[in-house]
Amino acid sequence: MSGGTFVGMPAFPKAAHEAVNNPTLRGNLRHATHTIRAKRAVAVAELDDWAALREAGKQIKDHTLRHLDRYLVQLEESVTAAGGIVHWAADADEANRIVADLVKMTGESEVVKVKSMATQEIGLNEALEAEGIHAYETDLAELIVQLGKDRPSHILVPAIHRNRGEIRDIFAREMGEWGRPAPEGLTDTPAELAEAARLHLRDKFLRAKVGISGANFMVAETGTLMVVESEGNGRMCLTLPETLISVVGIEKIVPTWQDLEVFLQTLPRSSTAERMNPYTSMWTGTTDADGPQTFHLVLIDNGRTDTLADEVGRQALRCIRCSACLNVCPVYERAGGHAYGSVYPGPIGAILSPQLRGTASEIDASLPYASSLCGACYEVCPVAIDIPEVLVHLRERIAEGGQATREGNKVVLKPAKGHAAERAAMRAARWAFSHPGALRTGQRLASRTRRFHPRSLPGPGKAWSDTRDLPTVPAEPFRDWWQRTHGGKDTDK
Amino acid sequence: MRVALFLTCVNDTLYPDTGRAVVKLLTRLGVEVDFPMAQTCCGQAHYNTGYRHEAEPLARHFSDVFGEYEAIVTPSGSCGAMVRELYPRMGERARAEGRGDTLAATLAPVVPKTYELTEFLVDVLGVTDVGAYYPHTVTYHPTCHGLRSLGLGDRPRRLLQAVKGLELRELPGADECCGFGGTFAVKNPDVSAAMGADKVHNAESTGAEVLCAADNSCLMHIGGTMARLETRMRPVHIAEILAGTEEEPSA
Ligand code: SF4
Numbered sequence: 001m002s003g004g005t006f007v008g009m010p011a012f013p014k015a016a017h018e019a020v021n022n023p024t025l026r027g028n029l030r031h032a033t034h035t036i037r038a039k040r041a042v043a044v045a046e047l048d049d050w051a052a053l054r055e056a057g058k059q060i061k062d063h064t065l066r067h068l069d070r071y072l073v074q075l076e077e078s079v080t081a082a083g084g085i086v087h088w089a090a091d092a093d094e095a096n097r098i099v100a101d102l103v104k105m106t107g108e109s110e111v112v113k114v115k116s117m118a119t120q121e122i123g124l125n126e127a128l129e130a131e132g133i134h135a136y137e138t139d140l141a142e143l144i145v146q147l148g149k150d151r152p153s154h155i156l157v158p159a160i161h162r163n164r165g166e167i168r169d170i171f172a173r174e175m176g177e178w179g180r181p182a183p184e185g186l187t188d189t190p191a192e193l194a195e196a197a198r199l200h201l202r203d204k205f206l207r208a209k210v211g212i213s214g215a216n217f218m219v220a221e222t223g224t225l226m227v228v229e230s231e232g233n234g235r236m237c238l239t240l241p242e243t244l245i246s247v248v249g250i251e252k253i254v255p256t257w258q259d260l261e262v263f264l265q266t267l268p269r270s271s272t273a274e275r276m277n278p279y280t281s282m283w284t285g286t287t288d289a290d291g292p293q294t295f296h297l298v299l300i301d302n303g304r305t306d307t308l309a310d311e312v313g314r315q316a317l318r319c320i321r322c323s324a325c326l327n328v329c330p331v332y333e334r335a336g337g338h339a340y341g342s343v344y345p346g347p348i349g350a351i352l353s354p355q356l357r358g359t360a361s362e363i364d365a366s367l368p369y370a371s372s373l374c375g376a377c378y379e380v381c382p383v384a385i386d387i388p389e390v391l392v393h394l395r396e397r398i399a400e401g402g403q404a405t406r407e408g409n410k411v412v413l414k415p416a417k418g419h420a421a422e423r424a425a426m427r428a429a430r431w432a433f434s435h436p437g438a439l440r441t442g443q444r445l446a447s448r449t450r451r452f453h454p455r456s457l458p459g460p461g462k463a464w465s466d467t468r469d470l471p472t473v474p475a476e477p478f479r480d481w482w483q484r485t486h487g488g489k490d491t492d493k
Numbered sequence: 494m495r496v497a498l499f500l501t502c503v504n505d506t507l508y509p510d511t512g513r514a515v516v517k518l519l520t521r522l523g524v525e526v527d528f529p530m531a532q533t534c535c536g537q538a539h540y541n542t543g544y545r546h547e548a549e550p551l552a553r554h555f556s557d558v559f560g561e562y563e564a565i566v567t568p569s570g571s572c573g574a575m576v577r578e579l580y581p582r583m584g585e586r587a588r589a590e591g592r593g594d595t596l597a598a599t600l601a602p603v604v605p606k607t608y609e610l611t612e613f614l615v616d617v618l619g620v621t622d623v624g625a626y627y628p629h630t631v632t633y634h635p636t637c638h639g640l641r642s643l644g645l646g647d648r649p650r651r652l653l654q655a656v657k658g659l660e661l662r663e664l665p666g667a668d669e670c671c672g673f674g675g676t677f678a679v680k681n682p683d684v685s686a687a688m689g690a691d692k693v694h695n696a697e698s699t700g701a702e703v704l705c706a707a708d709n710s711c712l713m714h715i716g717g718t719m720a721r722l723e724t725r726m727r728p729v730h731i732a733e734i735l736a737g738t739e740e741e742p743s744a
Pocket of ligand 1: 155270318319320321322323324325326348377380381382383384385
């Protein structure tokens with residue numbers, strides 16, 4: 001079991017509180033994100049056409065999303081022609097049922113998996129477990145998360161919150177429960193840890209009859225799926241089993257083979273700061289006597305067409321899951337990935353989860369506020385997703401309500417609960433700011449009473465004054481000084 | 494040249510010294526400054542917190558007040574970015590919602606004429622040496638909206654480097670957010686405070702006396718954190734540094 005789903009997470013500020021106060025976690029995260037961030041900057045600076053590649057990636061994805069219906073049909077045709085079988089799943093339950101049935105049809109009770117966020121998103125491992133099927137993660141970081149009965153906290157490095165010592169302890173304690181135990185006297189050197197994982201996984205690869213994968217891209221024109229990875233475990237999962245089931249979100253399409261030339265440059269440089277990723281595996285349907293003889297593609301929607309219906313928010317579907325936005329995000333760095341309550345943490349998670357799942361739950365309603373809008377995420381995103389723009393757009397949906405699409409239907413959302421006082425304050429401020437005379441009266445009142453101002457604030461403002469001193473109100477606001485010295489006319493409206 | 498000073502509601506109410514410094518500086522450079530008394534707030538806090546419908550009347554009011562001027566100068570990167578980057582977006586949204594071009598047409602005139610102070614000095618007046626004197630060690634924090642929305646680049650640092658007596662120290666992790674983010678500081682106090690503390694520790698490591706920025710909102714957060722952490726440093730707005738001269742020094 002990979003440690004449960006994210007359901008029932010507390011709201012972001014509460015979840016972040018613990019992470020901020022956990023020095024080991026903060027140290028691990030700070031070290032990891034700063035290292036990769038610096039490397040990425042170097043890898044990107046090497047290309048003098050980076051800006052053009054970024055724009056091309058954005059254009060290709062936008063074009064594909066605009067004609068998604070057409071490309072999905074084309075993909076289904078080409079996958080089928082190549083000997084694959086395509087299944088459509090509207091939501092997580094449907095996807096899990098399809099996969100569980102497909103596994104059961106093989107008569108197997110074990111599957112090996114290569115890193116797939118889509119299956120994490122739908123909680124597939126848990127659903128399979130409930131049907132008596134054990135799913136083994138084979139990506140090193142996913143393995144650490146699974147053995148540690150933990151949850152992923154980063155898109156690319158799901159175990160980023162763990163350090164080497166913690167990983168050694170997890171391997172020594174847990175591997176024996178799952179299969180081949182860790183070697184005696186395992187230390188925390190990276191080479192020994194990697195060797196322990198390799199030996200443990202080899203057993204699984206050689207036994208498995210069913211593999212489950214995700215995909216980074218699907219080519220509509222040829223029906224080809226692609227996984228890029230660093231460890232080579234993917235190609236074991238993709239080639240050794242007799243049956244391969246790929247579970248992929250419908251937005252992962254590109255129209256043509258040639259479109260990949262853009263993403264195979266921008267993805268590795270943005271994510272691992274490599275010029276090219278070490279392993280690129282592609283598969284197209286089935287081939288006689290080579291590789292899996294049965295291939296299923298399960299295409300999942302799970303909130304994606306609803307997201308597509310939103311003109312501002314749909315750009316989140318351009319995401320190629322490079323994780324660059326996580327690594328530069330100062331909020332992610334302090335709050336950690338778990339605080340985002342989803343397999344998609346960081347800035348992209350803050351805009352994707354409340355769109356895929358809706359904003360009804362406490363955690364989803366808190367995510368659009370989990371950002372200082374500093375814009376670092378937008379700056380690094382290789383497909384130019386304007387994450388701050390979408391955050392503000394979703395804040396509006398939460399604060400003011402408005403139109404949204406849920407399960408294909410247009411709905412009018414009411415403002416979320418708990419925003420009444422804020423809304424009233426915003427209205428009052430707007431009123432005062434629309435009446436300069438009122439603003440001025442308020443300023444003067446503040447100046448005259450300045451000696452009595454508290455050094456800490458009541459209510460929600462307390463959070464501010466607990467950790468920072470408030471500024472003192474000056475004796476005279478600027479506009480009074482201006483009028484006194486420059487004789488400005490009081491043009492109250 | 495005659496310009497309108499858009500001081501911003503935060504500066505007007507809490508940081509009048511910054512306003513006085515801008516007036517002094519621009520006047521010294523031969524610019525005639527007017528302060529339209531009907532000005533209030535650009536609507537940034539409303540917009541960014543998700544209250545676009547409260548922000549629209551404020552944007553309209555801004556355009557009414559400032560539309561006539563040749564140039565609008567503001568000592569705030571984030572309020573400058575609100576006008577330049579987000580007003581056009583508000584217009585587009587209104588159009589997309591079938592409310593016609595009225596909002597876009599109302600807001601359009603002020604957008605290209607609004608300059609953040611350092612931009613105005615370097616790009617419009619064409620000066621980097623403003624004749625200032627400030628005998629202190631200073632480290633410069635480029636605030637997020639100045640850095641990324643407005644693209645101020647090295648303009649503020651060039652201005653500071655030309656100040657007589659000033660020693661500029663590089664700030665480690667300069668382009669990392671200080672953690673203010675308007676209502677973010679209230680909604681996510683733990684993360685905001687942790688970001689602020691890191692910013693202050695980085696600033697302290699330079700050994701500078703002063704942390705300088707071109708936005709008092711961020712300086713309020715950083716300064717409040719400095720006071721709480723009992724550092725020897727103090728926050729100062731760039732306008733106050735640039736306004737000082739040997740005859741009339743700034744604090
Ligand atoms: S939003 Fe952009 S930067 Fe973040 S993971 Fe997706 S593609 Fe990468």
